[in-house]
Amino acid sequence: MPKFFFEVKNGITIRDRIGSWCRTEADARAKAIIIAEKVEQVEEGVSAPARHISVRDDKGREVATVIVRDGARPVKSGEIRRPGH
Numbered sequence: 123m124p125k126f127f128f129e130v131k132n133g134i135t136i137r138d139r140i141g142s143w144c145r146t147e148a149d150a151r152a153k154a155i156i157i158a159e160k161v162e163q164v165e166e167g168v169s170a171p172a173r174h175i176s177v178r179d180d181k182g183r184e185v186a187t188v189i190v191r192d193g194a195r196p197v198k199s200g201e202i203r204r205p206g207h
């Protein structure tokens with residue numbers, strides 16, 4: 123089972139040094155959506171810049187990007203915009 127790393131980015135990167143085991147890239151993307159929802163709940167009502175969760179595999183390759191808060195930033199190819207965002 124591959125290991126994936128979930129980093130919070132908004133100009134500064136909060137690194138995930140431990141990672142999580144996920145069966146597939148699709149499972150890792152699903153986990154990133156859950157993480158993005160949790161981050162958004164914690165920040166509710168707080169002014170914060172646009173941010174996203176970057177999902178990297180154990181080779182360092184970015185396999186997904188999930189938007190937490192998009193501000194005015196356009197969605198890039200390969201990004202996942204959660205419903206209602």
